[in-house]
């Protein structure tokens with residue numbers, strides 16, 4: 159295709175501002191999909207994403223459109239994941255296109271993810287076309303929101319498009335603006351092949367499918383290509399484009415976006431951001447800035463029923479096939495039996511994976527408290543990466559511990575500002591900035607990631623009644639007074655409940671944990687001390703007193719059938735008991751103790 163007839167773009171938006179609906183409308187308007195095949199939110203492939211309204215994997219579609227000049231154009235839309243956990247994938251897919259539609263809900267205005275995503279687009283040198291969406295709604299204030307875009311983001315919004323992705327108003331104008339205002343790609347068809355690996359996923363029929371953007375040269379079926387970052391060579395057996403259904407083509411040239419398959423078995427071999435070139439006539443240097451994304455949040459996943467372990471193994475192996483940023487290794491715990499220590503890009507990623515395991519594979523799971531990766535500096539100079547608090551070395555061997563910090567941006571209506579500042583302060587935050595964007599305050603905090611993975615987002619939502627928006631990026635590691643807190647039941651440590659905490663917050667967390675456990679562990683014939691400790695020092699303690707009477711007598715008096723039922727229930731429950739020294743603790747106690755509240 160003639161380069162001047164190609165436009166490559168992505169859509170950036172805060173969640174719920176209408177990105178998917180707009181993409182659907184663009185596809186529909188251009189008859190890319192026959193009317194009867196059009197289902198809502200074409201681009202959100204997985205059910206779980208549809209339900210949660212989030213798009214996780216980048217998706218792409220090629221749209222043919224005849225512009226006002228009567229010429230035919232090829233518009234390639236790459237739909238980027240909208241969530242912060244996938245920031246690296248967003249930044250890579252941004253680099254595969256030249257422009258962005260900036261969608262802002264004209265009833266809401268600029269939000270935290272609007273900012274985060276548009277800054278990524280600016281970083282990628284995009285031309286940006288602002289789209290004010292939902293103008294069909296009575297609460298729409300396009301003039302105010304356009305002004306806000308200029309004030310807060312600093313881009314010209316005087317030619318912002320007025321759109322209703324719902325009714326279709328402004329869609330033709332949007333297509334025309336893409337042709338008029340976004341630049342055509344550049345590239346040299348005769349140069350050696352240079353293509354960017356934008357994304358990849360596993361397909362059970364075709365193996366791994368690789369989404370590519372051709373920079374220079376041509377890619378054809380039958381080519382032998384090298385992935386420069388991983389060093390592997392593959393034989394290309396199929397190339398094509400998405401309309402959005404996969405459609406085979408003969409070749410892909412500069413500026414084009416499409417897919418290849420090459421009998422690749424696992425997505426691990428296809429790193430997002432890698433450069434693809436010909437084995438025989440390689441390009442001289444790869445695209446800049448390739449770095450594989452690494453997990454930052456870890457937790458243990460254990461089957462509630464120990465018999466499900468093999469099923470869980472199959473399920474996590476399958477998931478890992480399709481998700482290179484998800485890591486897992488077998489973990490065994492005295493409390494929870496066999497399970498997996500899993501790594502995620504962030505909390506949302508964790509939730510999505512856990513949900514899929516429970517739903518698609520039908521396995522009930524216990525999730526241990528999420529933990530970040532600490533850098534433990536040993537006295538002998540060695541540095542270890544700590545993924546699991548249970549592996550924390552003896553304190554006498556440790557010089558100091560560093561934890562990951564984030565820069566969090568929160569937009570919030572004025573009236574909730576005080577509560578948000580208090581929340582950030584409570585979580586050991588350092589305020590970096592406080593400005594106003596219209597009637598909303600924008601606060602920027604330096605926060606420990608560890609305090610954010612622990613229910614921060616839920617708290618933020620509840621103190622602001624859902625009106626705050628939040629986004630973050632990692633800023634690096636910093637030393638602090640971090641210690642491992644252990645929980646002991648009848649003097650026996652319970653590994654699954656160990657956690658890393660800041661020394662100043664240890665008493666509070668320890669107290670909360672022992673109080674909860676006191677409620678959850680059934681009484682025995684003897685007294686049971688429940689303690690939280692750092693090193694050898696006990697910082698919180700509760701005592702579960704001994705059982706005095708027969709529980710059945712106490713609870714149910716003389717009712718024989720109810721008594722029988724209770725005994726049966728207890729018998730069934732026995733199977734799910736775990737033994738700690740002399741103490742039996744029901745599995746449910748761990749599940750509940752690990753629940754965050």
Ligand code: GDP
Nearest residue numbers: 171173174175176177178179291292322323324
């Ligand atoms: P995304 O999270 O940015 O992909 O947003 P969606 O496309 O999923 O849209 C979020 C919600 O807004 C959905 O309920 C849409 O039906 C609705 N929506 C999107 N565009 C419009 C619009 O132009 N007008 C109205 N009234 N609703 C819209």
Ligand code: MG
Nearest residue numbers: 178211212213
């Ligand atoms: Mg969406």
